[in-house]
Amino acid sequence: MADVAKEYRTVTEIVGPLMIVEGVSGITYGELADVKLANGSLRRGRVLEVSGDKAIIQVFEGTSGLSPQDVKVRFLARGMELAVSIDMLGRVFDGFGRPIDDGPAIIPEKYLNVNGSPINPFARDYPNEFIQTGVSTIDLLNTLVRGQKLPLFSGSGLPHSRLAVQIARQAKVLKTGEKFAVVFAAMGITFEEAEFFIADFRRTGAIERSVVFVNLADDPPIERIALPRMALTTAEYLAFEKDMHVLVIMTDITNYCEALREISAARREVPGRRGYPGYLYTDLSTIYERAGRIKGKKGSITQIPVLTMPEDDKTHPIPDLTGYITEGQIIINRALHTKGIYPPVDVLPSLSRLKDKGIGEGKTREDHADLMNQLYSAYARGKNAKELAVVLGESALSEEDLLFVKFADEFEDKFVRQGENENRSIEESMRIGWELLSMLPRGELKRIREKFLDKYLPAR
Amino acid sequence: MNENKGEVIKVSGPLVVARGLKGARMYEMVRVGESRLFGEIIEIKGDSYSIQVYEETEGIGPGQPVWRTGEPLSVELGPGLIKSIYDGVQRPLDKLSYEFGEYIVRGAEKPALDRSIVWEFIANVKIGDNVGPGDILGTVKESNLVVHKIMIPPNFSGIIKKIESITGNVDEVIAVIEGEDGKDHVLTMVQRWPVREPRPVSKKIMPVEPMFTGQRVIDMFFPITKGGTACVPGPFGSGKTVVQHQLAKWADAQIVVYVGCGERGNEMTDVLMEFPHLKDPASGESLMERTVLVANTSNMPVAAREASVFTGIVIAEYYRDMGYSVALMADSTSRWAEAMREISGRLEEMPGEEGYPAYLGSRIASFYERAGSVICLGSDQRKGAITVIGAVSPPGGDLSEPVVQATLRVVKVFWGLDDKLAFSRHFPAINWLTSYSLYQDVVDEYADRIFKGEWSKYRKTAMEILQREAELEELVRLVGVDALPHEDRLLLQAAKMIREDFLHQNAFDDVDTYSSTEKQFRLLKLIIIYYEKIKKAFKEGATLAALTKLDVLEDIAKAKFIPEDNKKQFDTIEKKIEDSIVSLT
Ligand SMILES: Nc1ncnc2c1ncn2[C@@H]1O[C@H](COP(=O)(O)OP(=O)(O)O)[C@@H](O)[C@H]1O
């Protein structure tokens, strides 16, 4: 273990956010360090590699203004920890978990290592409780369940923040008497965006049961590597020690990944695709896999990560690797947004992998799965026909196809589109769905069982 | 310095470099640091030993001790494997969670085989018998579906001096054998085997017996054999995991080893919760009675992920050696390859394509080569097989990337998943135009014996229809469907029926999730005879409109929901097709 009293003045190299200290002894991997500048100010570092008497340190606040001659480094003989307490609710913190609102200091109940430990897959409980977000495209078609990780894939300038806020505001389980909390992790977003969230939490009173971590666009980028871990450590504490159902909103994952790339480049690692480190998948999984439920525990962690896809490209490594880890994705679409449809959710490539366990009789309604499949396939058919019409003109479409085109338009207008404050119950979403299907000939509704057609299809 | 103890000189993530381990060998297990983390030596350069550590290395630093164990990383083999769930280095996750709680803590240790279970060993050799590698000493009823055979380990033979049917745990002595060295050797129900070493067989034979999976697009169009190899590549959300789960559930294998390699935690939970309640269609027993799970999810240590695939395949080989047909699913081999890449990068090896190590291709090939149909060791010449099915997760769905390419060079079946099909909710999203199976001929031969030559006949007709549909669709995009001759529109109708009423199979529907070969055959036959009859009727003057609006179409569309025990229903529908078309001409 490091000698915590000892100060090293042996920094030999500074590269990007990294610093090399030589002549050290007793240092361990992952250990924290205090980096003291000539003017007495302090920065925080973490050991990324230690080899013989040489340690590579990542400096969270960046290395600008540092010079090898006058920095002093003291190792702390412990990993990165967060002091947690129930009093964190209602408070705002920076990327290191230091309060930045005007509230009092937090009196810690305990200190937790922010890296957490993997949940034993055997100890997990399967997420299967329906969360009603009040948004039709999610509730009926891409159902969110408690303990799921369901990201929003968006692009710059699209209304993902509005949708995320709407979900945070409206999300509820069709059950009462449970404790909720929201953990909000802002990484590298603008002041205005962060304010938008916080103001909404204040307006609705949600702030009382929220914990907010903020790193803004002009805050140190490397701090973004610590921030989601701080947020998730808080979430785990609230969920699994304080029995709360925690919704974690993390935005913007793209900024997080860029910080990671910066470190990797400074270490001259062999890059994977598009310059991102080869371990990006593994690293992201240590964030996303902290969602879930645990057998025998009352609380849960549901994650809604938000990311902006560079150039709206879903195959870019950040959305790609995210989609490989999360349990589905909600895709925000520019064309729909341009058409003036809010929320512009592109339902065809969107997916909730856990929907099947959260819907149906006793959870939502018996006809949920059939209705969902039918809406999907009818909309897909309508969209296909529309594409064809673009090439050949509407006259080339059969009468049936024209009907499906009309269906697709109505679907976007009545089902996808809804107000920012419109909180639809699942029954209401289903009612709209059935209403739309009644435009089509009954014989075309092959995905729905006869008994449900008899029971729910409105007469024309 | 002590021979068996060295010290850490470098730590970089999961890679630790140590010195002072003189005599240590490649792939030897070591213990690192005061918390005695598991590790394995993966490179030796002079006095510098690179170790991949199977647990989080925070808190490890230069100067801390490293101990040799003298043993390679090994798998413990014996009764109790079935129904277990292990991490990548065979730590029992259920036992760990009972003892250490819901998180995987460092340094946690538990034996892979539960010592508290008492087994009944029934000997079936006697004193004085000559026994050699693979010979069966006796059996243990391991689960309702598996009779576990206790075998003489490979590379060992001798004369039985003592053998007893006993009741006891796996460490109990069952036999004493005088080896060729003249010494007495004591055997228990446990063997250990190094994970990276294939278990020997007497010889490999061609895999010619089909492994039916209950999945129509697979069995009928792109079948696999017992002992064969297949890969399932596709972008996220295209259905790789569901295909793997479906095969683990319904494939007619005697043992299933499911390796969740670097994927989601909840998917393993899903298997754990669902399998005990599902019934094996052949025996009616719970599916868990034949299943072994290896789960090293994405957030678990990456070095253990690298090992997980080997741990799984050694377990598979062990059951194969007993004479079973084993199916191994690995979801996803890309995560395994990435684990190799990560370790290789830390070793500062010269990177090949996309940063993967230059040996990527040969590692992948040697993994799939461990599949096969074999004559096992042992004087009874029994047969065993391992079928390997690997999911591949190409970045951005791009099939030209190194892992897919290396895999395609070795596997015989390619089930290419297509995100366009998945978006339109056509599942399984196996693209029928690009996928292939090199086992189709042998499976046709087998199935045609049962279905009197008609299995391959209907399949070929169906495939021709689908291929023609693809051509016509090009045309439709240019001229619109109305411009097509009516014959072609009949064909389009048939193609749609093949896609929607046959290929489409809902994994989450209680009936549709599994189709016996008989049902698959009857279902496809319905569509083909319908098509042949309307073609004929059309020539004889019936109109397109009348032919494509028949009432019986609905019966055909719903035929996939006919329960297995109600095959008569198919006769009824066939009759109805006949009748309704006759009435038109
Ligand atoms: N055979 C199937 N039947 C019904 N739904 C399916 C089927 N295959 C896939 N799906 C749907 O697609 C989703 C994604 O499938 P999954 O196997 O998890 O994809 P991948 O492993 O390729 O990312 C599932 O959650 C399910 O909703």
Ligand SMILES: [Mg+2]
């Ligand atoms: Mg998958």
